[in-house]
Amino acid sequence: MTLAVQILVDGEPDLSATLDQTAALGLQAYVGDMRNNPETHHMCRLRRVPYTPLACSSRADARNRLWSATPADAHVFLNAGEMLHRCRLPAGKGFYLASLVNNNLVSHEIRAAVGVTGTFQHRLFEQIEATSVANADLVVVMPAFGNSQEMLRRCAEWAKEEKCFSSCYHLAMLQLACGHIDQFMTSAREIMFRYPEADIPNTMVRYYYALACLHKNQPVPLFAALGMCLAVNPFMAEFWCLAGDAHYHLLNNFGHAYRLYSKAISFGRHRKVGRWPADLDKYEEYPLKMMASCCAILNPNR
């Protein structure tokens, strides 16, 4: 089985580390460059990596063109700046999820295709729509978040031209990342109203909305949003921890906070591997630290 690692360049992230790490795993890289940058071309020529200029504004179009120009049985999709840490793909045909690691945060996306073809959609935050996906031993280490203001600008343009769940979702997430809490809360409320499905992205919007409520000192909507989150997935320690944070930071109820942090650990232990993202600290380290803090406050003389 021939395997191609397709790397899309869109901007000026560190491509050399991505190329070197791919070569270190003994894998063949193929680079597609949306900016047609001569330096990127030179870097690829030095490393004997096939280079395809892809002057277009849509990341999905660029991905689809690079895919059709890449001869291989299996494909892994990376962005410049990302590092392939592990890559063991099953032989079975289909689409596979990668674990995307950013410090202690882990999320999942379709990043591999074996023996199948597909189509990327969306001009920004492109993704493959697939009805069936499986997990693979595929780990991608993400770079530090880049120029989020520039991404926010591009995403706002996209959301204005094409109002869909994906554009609204990513716009909201970028507003939050850029610290525009009020704008984020407005966007999140619109998403929660327009897209009431209880799937992973919708539930995570509710979680981040609850997080924004913590910053705004609004415990009532915080508990309402988290109630929805836990109804969908009670094994997410992140949700229990945030409820504990509300009692700890907003209501000064350290006994309630202690109980909810304790639930984060007990429920989180039963979580199964799947597509839900994870903030790994919230499964033990963080709730244990907060429980110790609650104990110290509740029992100052112990």
Next chain:
Amino acid sequence: MSSQKATTALATLCQYYAAYLANPNNAAAEAELASYYAANNMPDLVTLLKAKDDPGCTDSR
């Protein structure tokens, strides 16, 4: 379960959780959650909900 019934069940569960999160010592809120999961044949969740906290910390104030 039909889509409408599932939506209603989720909304009910959401309300139970919101009440429980606002006051996790509220026995009635815990009982509502536990009976929901028991009725839906999820005994593991009932056990997790009813599990006692670490006894090493009690409110002495």
